[in-house]
Amino acid sequence: MELELQLAVEQLHARYAQALDSDALEAWPDFFTADGRYRITTAESEARGLPLPVLYAEGRAMLNDRIASLRHANIYEPQRYRHIVSSVLVERESDDRIKSIANFLVVRIMENGETLLFASGRYVDRITFPDLKYAERVVICDSRRFDTLLAIPL
Amino acid sequence: MELELQLAVEQLHARYAQALDSDALEAWPDFFTADGRYRITTAESEARGLPLPVLYAEGRAMLNDRIASLRHANIYEPQRYRHIVSSVLVERESDDRIKSIANFLVVRIMENGETLLFASGRYVDRITFPDLKYAERVVICDSRRFDTLLAIPL
């Protein structure tokens, strides 16, 4: 059972990464519960307890809006991402809630072919069980500076 | 059973990566079936349906040739690679065939010690079951430009 849970969560993270990296952005909100929260912050902000995230969205409508505005903006700047996820730790919080922590690295591939380290950090997730949706996905970036304004979700 | 299959495929990808990264290049063709296909292409080519891969090899003889020519060329340019593979999705296509999709990142370490992001992308594989060989490994690179002429296989 514990093995199955571990692999089920790794699969969820894998499908999430594959969806973003294959530009299936419209599938992104479906990884969350109806009132799911998505937040990007920095390790520095987390450590200092600063309240303002880099990005915050709550509920499918806001998540959908995010994708819609990206689709509009990205007409002008085609780009590609590749997510690498590792070191996934899984913990049961209750009968219907799982906590997961994982390391990530995202590279960004620009139109001209240049590949950059775009972001690194950790995912801290609350996941519903057994349907495996993100009730909360907090993306804690290591670096204090990065441009997420036009970025694909991490 | 599903767990076992997932882990068996991850192990295959792991052994493949370890072989390449430890310079055991002669072991590379053995990861494929006798008529196995290996293809490197770019995401852009795939999306546009362009027919020409960056590199194509079919059958063990061609795969062996590839390694032989690398061994010759690499006399002049020692280098090292490190493969990171994550987000492995596995799907059964039939009793004796598995499909797998995985993200990869490869860094290249030059003779002078410099480390570069060399390639990122996804592996799309057809794998035989139960002997776990690549009947087809398609390496879809995110970037449109890279030098694979003298490169170790991805």
Add this chain to the structure above:
Amino acid sequence: MELELQLAVEQLHARYAQALDSDALEAWPDFFTADGRYRITTAESEARGLPLPVLYAEGRAMLNDRIASLRHANIYEPQRYRHIVSSVLVERESDDRIKSIANFLVVRIMENGETLLFASGRYVDRITFPDLKYAERVVICDSRRFDTLLAIPL
């Protein structure tokens, strides 16, 4: 059982990475046996059989010393690391000893936000069973040059 062993080792590597990346450096020695050995070397040194590692520590006292000196030095140079671990191969050597090989990539995030590829290579580990501690962790770096003097453990 084999599945469980594979996942247990992956979890060990994951907890190790998460501890370092979240600055829980004081927990680092506890990942080793009381007389555990930690060694950083380069692929070139390993291949040539050169005896001098980049860094060597044996036993918890030396491991603790290492962290203590880092804590002192790091007052002057705050930094952050992110470990990505993949392609974990696990092998039973005896009833109470496991061998593991894994690929790693470490990025370093400087105070000003800059993110660098810091190191890549492989972990070659001897792990005790069933308590899952590193009896030996050898970190074989691909590049011949890097500054580990002030570095967080890899």
